[in-house]
Amino acid sequence: MAAQEPPRAASDWEIIPISRTAWRICDGSLTETDASRLVAYVDRYETGTYDVLWLRSPCPTRSRYRDLDELLADLDAANATGSSSEVSRATRPVHIAHFPPRE
Template identity: 30%
Template structure:
């Protein structure tokens, strides 16, 4: 099984590997079982990474050159769209 990959403590992003090229993107602000926890799916593409958002609007896709760029952008968006604690 693939190792779970987590970002720095300040980030709300948790990447759960589904395959060598695909991760489930979760918002660690929410507990397992909370429907708001899964925010999308990140996968490698030919020239970088593609994020398919499931929240707040399903089907929105963004592309990033690097994994770090993707996580940074996802973290910023979660800070803007997540419900307050």
């Protein structure tokens, strides 16, 4: 049984094989030294379903797919809708006032 070829992504997603039934999805628009380049890990089970471990936001709400094309379409949709409204993780959190304990 030969390893299934991953589909060609329409966007900058790179699908890198890890084994015959596992892939890593990376954002090709980021440099290789950027940790946020790694988007997800994908495993294909004997039943034919694909299970996804999402590693960054925005990401789809689903984690199980019937094929990789469906997974990439959901990833494109989540990235298109979520990137404009997402707050950067580098932004400082909102300050919460601290009051001393009551005696």
